[in-house]
Amino acid sequence: MSEVLVLVDHVDGAVRKPTYELLTIAKRLGEPSAVFIGEAGKAADVAEKVKAYGAEKVYVVDDAQIKGYLVAPKAEALQQVAEKVSPAAILIPSSAEGKEIGARLAIKLESGLITDAVDVQEGGVATQSVFAGNYTLTGKVTKGTPIITVKPNSATPEESAGAGTVEEFAATISDAAKTAQIVASQPRKATGRPELTEAAIVVSGGRGTGGNFEPIEGLADALGAAVGASRAAVDSGWMPHSFQVGQTGKTVSPQLYVANGISGAIQHRAGMQTSKTIVAVNKDEEAPIFELVDFGVVGDLHTVLPAATEEINKRKG
Amino acid sequence: MNIVVCVKYVPDATADRQFESDNTVDRVGVDGLLSELDEYAVEQALQLKEKLGEDTEVTALTIGPEKAVDAVRKALQMGADKGIHVSDEAIAGSDYVATSLVLAKAIEKAGSPDVVMCGMASTDASGGVVPAMLAERLGLPQVTLASVVEAQGDQVRIKRDGDTATEVIGGTLPLVLSVTDQSGEARYPSFKGIMAAKKKPMETWSLSDIGVDASEVGLDAAWTAVEETTARPPRTAGEIVTDEDGSGATALTEFLASKKFI
Numbered sequence: 001m002s003e004v005l006v007l008v009d010h011v012d013g014a015v016r017k018p019t020y021e022l023l024t025i026a027k028r029l030g031e032p033s034a035v036f037i038g039e040a041g042k043a044a045d046v047a048e049k050v051k052a053y054g055a056e057k058v059y060v061v062d063d064a065q066i067k068g069y070l071v072a073p074k075a076e077a078l079q080q081v082a083e084k085v086s087p088a089a090i091l092i093p094s095s096a097e098g099k100e101i102g103a104r105l106a107i108k109l110e111s112g113l114i115t116d117a118v119d120v121q122e123g124g125v126a127t128q129s130v131f132a133g134n135y136t137l138t139g140k141v142t143k144g145t146p147i148i149t150v151k152p153n154s155a156t157p158e159e160s161a162g163a164g165t166v167e168e169f170a171a172t173i174s175d176a177a178k179t180a181q182i183v184a185s186q187p188r189k190a191t192g193r194p195e196l197t198e199a200a201i202v203v204s205g206g207r208g209t210g211g212n213f214e215p216i217e218g219l220a221d222a223l224g225a226a227v228g229a230s231r232a233a234v235d236s237g238w239m240p241h242s243f244q245v246g247q248t249g250k251t252v253s254p255q256l257y258v259a260n261g262i263s264g265a266i267q268h269r270a271g272m273q274t275s276k277t278i279v280a281v282n283k284d285e286e287a288p289i290f291e292l293v294d295f296g297v298v299g300d301l302h303t304v305l306p307a308a309t310e311e312i313n314k315r316k317g
Numbered sequence: 318m319n320i321v322v323c324v325k326y327v328p329d330a331t332a333d334r335q336f337e338s339d340n341t342v343d344r345v346g347v348d349g350l351l352s353e354l355d356e357y358a359v360e361q362a363l364q365l366k367e368k369l370g371e372d373t374e375v376t377a378l379t380i381g382p383e384k385a386v387d388a389v390r391k392a393l394q395m396g397a398d399k400g401i402h403v404s405d406e407a408i409a410g411s412d413y414v415a416t417s418l419v420l421a422k423a424i425e426k427a428g429s430p431d432v433v434m435c436g437m438a439s440t441d442a443s444g445g446v447v448p449a450m451l452a453e454r455l456g457l458p459q460v461t462l463a464s465v466v467e468a469q470g471d472q473v474r475i476k477r478d479g480d481t482a483t484e485v486i487g488g489t490l491p492l493v494l495s496v497t498d499q500s501g502e503a504r505y506p507s508f509k510g511i512m513a514a515k516k517k518p519m520e521t522w523s524l525s526d527i528g529v530d531a532s533e534v535g536l537d538a539a540w541t542a543v544e545e546t547t548a549r550p551p552r553t554a555g556e557i558v559t560d561e562d563g564s565g566a567t568a569l570t571e572f573l574a575s576k577k578f579i
């Protein structure tokens with residue numbers, strides 16, 4: 001069986017959940033191999049993690065020459081691993097960076113690229129959700145090695161023991177790839193809440209919060225949810241851009257999405273329309289968000305949310 | 318200095334976007350316009366020009382069907398100096414790989430600019446991959462997804478809000494730059510701008526003008542194939558209650574409990 005390369009999504013060696021989802025998908029296409037581009041000293045820890053989700057091999061590319069630069073060296077390293085193992089497919093997390101790596105790799109390997117897949121099945125048939133979630137596409141790569149970037153939450157990680165054999169891979173990084181320098185980097189502060197794109201429940205607030213996100217955060221914590229925001233809330237400086245849901249923010253597809261004081265503009269829908277269950281609280285019964293909901297409350301979020309939070313906390317005991 | 322800003326003509330996101338029977342995006346039956354996200358690219362190109370001086374020339378470049386010229390025209394109205402429209406029947410149905418090939422060749426013919434400016438993503442495909450592909454093809458530094466752009470001499474620095482960190486990225490001209498919708502509101506064309514745009518130079522190039530063979534582009538040459546497009550079934554109407562004296566909170570809690578979210 002051919003290997004399927006999975007680019008490990010991690011922060012300083014801490015493996016992120018989409019990696020396990022990608023490994024689970026990789027099993028449908030062949031034999032999963034993880035590619036870890038990071039500090040070689042952390043490879044053993046990473047291997048331990050990914051082998052529990054079926055990784056037979058773990059290619060380790062030390063990032064000493066890579067980490068100071070944007071995207072291009074990573075694409076080069078991945079190209080070299082791919083040329084060595086001739087994989088059946090390459091799966092990459094569909095983050096902004098992942099998509100750019102996939103883009104460069106497609107040109108390098110003369111291979112087709114599918115971005116933002118929400119599912120990949122046997123034979124490499126990928127599903128995408130397009131036009132703000134109004135259409136579903138299925139498609140395939142028809143030339144070269146399929147390169148597919150896959151969105152978070154596209155599969156339920158399935159544990160399965162792999163060998164997790166570590167193989168050091170010495171990549172040669174060209175000077176041409178070292179032209180966009182990372183001059184400074186400020187890691188995002190942890191919120192103590194689930195990661196927005198990974199969360200099973202997302203509670204969002206918009207302009208209707210008037211800048212007071214306490215009711216949103218209170219409900220989020222009662223439900224164990226991540227907090228999201230509309231662009232209006234971000235543009236007003238109430239929440240950082242990393243919380244934005246929508247076309248130019250994050251796409252989320254949780255089990256439950258609760259939109260509060262959000263009108264439901266097409267650009268916002270683009271980021272949440274595929275959520276399994278949608279709930280909205282809005283004081284305007286004509287708000288377009290109500291066209292999407294499974295359940296809606298016409299009311300003031302500043303009274304409805306705190307009261308609901310209290311009832312939920314009471315029920316939980 | 319020369320700046321080429323890549324602008325895409327896209328179906329209006331607020332209209333009912335649809336697919337053709339061959340599963341390509343319907344670019345004719347649905348009203349189109351300059352992709353909103355590329356307005357930010359035009360804006361940043363114009364701001365660079367303002368910073369770097371009058372001898373800077375901004376060229377708006379699009380690839381697309383006949384009507385795509387509207388995207389270039391809008392960029393000219395906003396203040397770009399020149400327009401290039403690459404149009405050829407053979408291009409229809411191209412994927413990212415072919416689009417980036419045609420763009421790269423057109424950029425070379427346009428005289429190897431100092432800055433290739435792009436939007437963060439197109440509002441129809443929303444791949445956000447063409448700028449990285451251009452950097453790869455042109456062998457230029459990739460300084461992408463800028464929320465802030467600073468330029469001094471031949472140095473460009475941007476702020477990039479990544480998934481796990483906020484970074485400052487630096488590069489030396491020439492380079493490929495892309496900007497997000499956080500980079501600052503795009504200007505509206507003024508009446509003067511609209512009038513002036515009518516007299517600005519505009520060129521239309523075919524594939525042979527840029528030295529691309531028709532067999533390298535279009536639907537048949539694509540390295541990916543769409544097999545099926547399905548409209549999302551309309552959501553079944555949900556239950557909507559009006560809050561009165563706390564009834565909304567109770568109903569909401571009941572609903573969440575009935576779905577086992579509590």
Ligand SMILES: Cc1cc2nc3c(=O)[nH]c(=O)nc-3n(C[C@H](O)[C@H](O)[C@H](O)COP(=O)(O)OP(=O)(O)OC[C@H]3O[C@@H](n4cnc5c(N)ncnc54)[C@H](O)[C@@H]3O)c2cc1C
Pocket residue numbers: 205206207208209229230231232233244245246247248249250260261262263264265266267268271281282283284287299300301302353354498
């Ligand atoms: C290129 C482009 C990209 C964009 N990308 C995004 C994106 O990624 N994400 C995004 O969200 N938007 C995006 N937008 C913006 C989008 O078009 C909308 O402007 C935005 O989503 C509106 O945010 P909102 O719903 O919070 O505000 P509004 O549209 O102003 O709605 C506020 C809502 O709150 C309700 N309300 C007010 N007070 C209360 C109260 N006390 N209790 C309950 N309800 C109340 C009102 O009835 C109203 O429905 C983008 C726009 C463009 C042009």
Ligand SMILES: Nc1ncnc2c1ncn2[C@@H]1O[C@H](COP(=O)(O)O)[C@@H](O)[C@H]1O
Pocket residue numbers: 322323324325326352354355358378379380381413416420434435436437438439440442443444445446447448
């Ligand atoms: N057909 C096109 N013509 C001109 N520019 C384009 C075209 N397609 C993509 N671009 C540029 O590439 C950016 C990213 O597009 P995409 O990768 O398709 O999301 C856009 O914001 C444009 O700047």
